[in-house]
Amino acid sequence: MPPLATGGARAVPGADRRHRDPGGVRRQPRGFAAPRLAAVSEGLAELWEQLVDAMVILAREGLAHGDLSPYNILVHEGRLVIIDLPQIVDVVAHPTGPEFLDRDARNVATWFTARGLAAADGASLAGLLRAEAGVD
Template identity: 50%
Template sequence: MSSQEHAAVDWAALQYIALSEDLGSDQRWSTWRSVDRSSRGPKPRPGWLVTSEAALDTELGLLKTGKEADVFLIERAVPGAESCLLAAKRYRAAEHRLFHRASSYTEGRRGRDSRENRAVRLKSGFGRQIEATRWSQAEFATLKQLWTAGVRVPYPVQVDGGEILMEFIGDGRAAAPRLAQTDPDPDQLRWLWAQVVEAMITFGSLQLVHGDLSPFNVLVRGMDGLEPELVIIDVPQVLDLVSNPNGVDFLHRDCRNLADWFVRKGLPVDADVLLAEVLGAAW
C-alpha cells in the first residue's frame, strides 16, 4: 500500500466496524453523542451520568411491560471504568399498542403542528411515523420541565425516536417498589404525603396536571429508612390545566386517587383540600 493509499484509509471507521462486530445482540455503542443536543437532558447533568463516546449500552432485561411501552434496564459503561444504570422506555408503534389515549387528554395542547395532526388523522406513512414518536417526545419534554422545576422524577437522559433513556430508580439492579406495593409506618406515611403535596403544588404552579396519577405510577426508594423518597413516573399524558377543558376534572381525580390510598393506610388527608392547594398555586 502506498503512502497516499494509507493516508486515504479511514482507520477510525475500520476500527469502529471491527469493534462493532464484537458487540453482543444485547449491546450497542452509547447513543449519547448521536442525538441532537435538544434531545439530551437538562443541565447541570448529574455526576453519575456516563457521556463518554467509549461507553457501551448493554440491555440487562425487561423491567416492565405496559399498554403503550416497555421498559428495559440498560447499563451504560466504559469497559473497565465508569458505569451507570438507565431505564429505556420504548414506545410501540400505534398499531401495536393495547391502549389509545382518549382525545380528552390532548385537548388544548399548545404548539401542535397542524400538518402533523392531519397526517396522523389520514394515517399516512408520515402520520404513522409521527404517531410512533409523539408520546416519547411529549414525555421527555415534560420530564425535563418537571426536573428543572424540582419535581422528583427520573432524570431524563435523552430521547431518540420512540425511546427515552432516563434515570433508573432502584437499589442496585432491583427496581424501586410502587407506592401501592409499600406498607409505610406512620412517620413514613406522613413524610410521603408531604412529598405528594409538594409535587402536586409544583405541578400546579406550572399549570400542569399529571392526568393519570395513582399509587401505581409513583415509585418509592429508600423504604428501609426514615425518609423514603417519592418519585413520580409515567408522564406522557400530562395536560394543561388552563387550556384543557377537562383539566380540573383530571386534577381532582389525581388528588382522590392518592388521598384515598393514604386514608386507607391510616393517614387522615382530604383530597378536596389538596385540590384547593394545587389550584391556588396555579392562579
C-alpha cells in the same frame, strides 16, 4: 434532574415500562427496581408531604399528572419518584383541566386515607392545587 419539591419528590419522565431507557428507572441494590408506592407501608406521613409538595409545584406550572396513582409513584431511598408522565395535562389550556387536578388529588388521597393517614384529604388537596394553578 433537580428535585421537584423541597421534600425530595422527583418526576422522572421515561422511567416507566413504556419507555426503554433503563437509565431513567431508579434501581435498588442488586438491580431491583424501586418499589411502587402501592407496595409501601412505612413512612406514609412523610411520603404524603412529599407528594403534596410535588403536586403543588406541578400545579403552579399549570400542570397535572393526569393519571396519578400509587402505581406510578416509586419510593427510592425514602423519596418519591413520579413516573409515567407522557399524559401530563396543561390544566389551564385543557377545557376540563381542573378536573384532572381533582382526580389526581382524589386518587392519591383515597389511597393514603385507606392506610390510616387522616391528613390525606382529597377535597382540600384539590382546592389547594386549583388555587396554585390559578383555575379556582
